[in-house]
Amino acid sequence: MKFRKFFWTLSGDDKNVIAKCNKSTRSRFTGIGVLVAVIFTLCFVSCFLAFTGLLQNLLIGIVIGLFFAWMITNIYLFLLYTLSKTGFPYIPNKTARFISVSIRLVFIAFISIIVSKPIESLIFYKPLAQDIQIFKHEKIKxxxxxxxxxxxKEIKEYKRLLTGSKDEFYLRLIEDRERKKLTSTIAMERLVSKSNYYIQGMIILNKKYPISWFITVFILILFIIPTYLKIFIHKDSVFYKTKHYVESHLVRYEYVLFKERYNEIFNSKYGLDIHYDENYSDAPFNTKRKDNKRELLKEDDLLDSLYA
Structure with a gap:
């Protein structure tokens, strides 16, 4: 049971509320938690590979990989939580809801693609390594x-100037340029051999191995499944009824405390019997504004009161 509660916590919702639900709903949230754990693992592997490849340092790759995996997973959980149906009164707007959910899903898809690419480079490591070696060879060439x-061109010009002359200055320049050709090539070979061309590897992967996009789609599906499981929980389920009751009770309780504190401040500090003015009939949710029953006078009434 404790193991299941751990996965309920990873689902991003209250484990105590989930525990009150039926077996089907509990299994659904267990599945969401398991997928979130898998997503965290994928994020760590991806970030570890990316930063180790870029910085070429194993320890830094582990530390930064853990940090970014934790950060990305928390962002993902936040997006997942915002897809829950609200139990508070609100003014429905289907268009706004559709746009809002679409933006979140697009953002989740973007995260999944970013996470997927370093993992793909690991899967295609051997052919990529050969392609990068070819790239290095061509670059040096x-x-x-x-x-x-x-x-x-410089040597040719110096030889032309040296013709008919025994000036050792041009001879030294020619020798220097011949030596520079050799040293420049050696320095370039050393520089190229030290670099793993990680970014170039990503470019080659996407251009030369389109099959890698199947892995991208697979990881994208892994990221989308928890959102599907969360969105299609019925609003009249035990989960939402319990969750909405707890949240509404908490909001109302805090609102009552706020009004009491508001009145207390004016009474204790200023000796005034002032109460918090509510403009909505369903406070604190504020979706139904009270009718304005004040009687408004005309301009003539104001003039009469001024010159009476």
């Missing part, structure tokens, strides 16, 4: 070609 062409 292009750099060597451009560098040699540039330095060869």
């Amino acid at each position: 292009r750099y060597t070609q451009i560098t040699n062409e540039y330095l060869d």
Whole structure:
């Protein structure tokens, strides 16, 4: 039972309310909690791979991976919680509700895609490693070609100036440029070999391996399933009835305390018997405004009172 309550907590809702529900609803929230645990694991693996690849440091990758996995999961839980049906009185607006839910779902889809890509790079590690080696080779080849062409032009010019002259200055310049061709290539090879070209690997993955998008879709579905399970809990279920009762009772209780404190402040500090003025008949939810029963006089009545 304690194990199930742990998953109920991960679902983002009150475990005590869930415990009062029927077996079907409890199983639904257990499933949501299990999926959230899986999502946290995927987030950690994804963030760990991303930051280890970018920073090339295992310890920093673990620490930052845990932090970002915790942060992303909490954002996800918050979005999941906001998809719950409210039990408070409100003015219904289907268009606004549709837009609101759509924005949250799009944001969840965006998070799932970001989480998916580093995991895909791990799955396609071997072919990607070969592609990156080819990319490195071509990069060194292009750099060597451009560098040699540039330095060869200088060497050719120095040889032209050296023709018919025995000036050792041009000889030293020619030797320096020949040496620079070799040292520049070696330095470039060393620099390229140290980099894992993590971002370039992502670009190659998306362009060369379109099958990786099936993994993206699979992880997207994992992120969407809890929202489906949460949205389609019936508003008349035991879960929502219990939850709405608890939340409404809490709001009303705090509102009564607020009014008492409001009156107490004016009575104790200023000696005034002032009560909090309510403009709505269903306070504190404030969806039904009271009718204004004050009698409004005309302009002539004001003039009569001024010049009487």
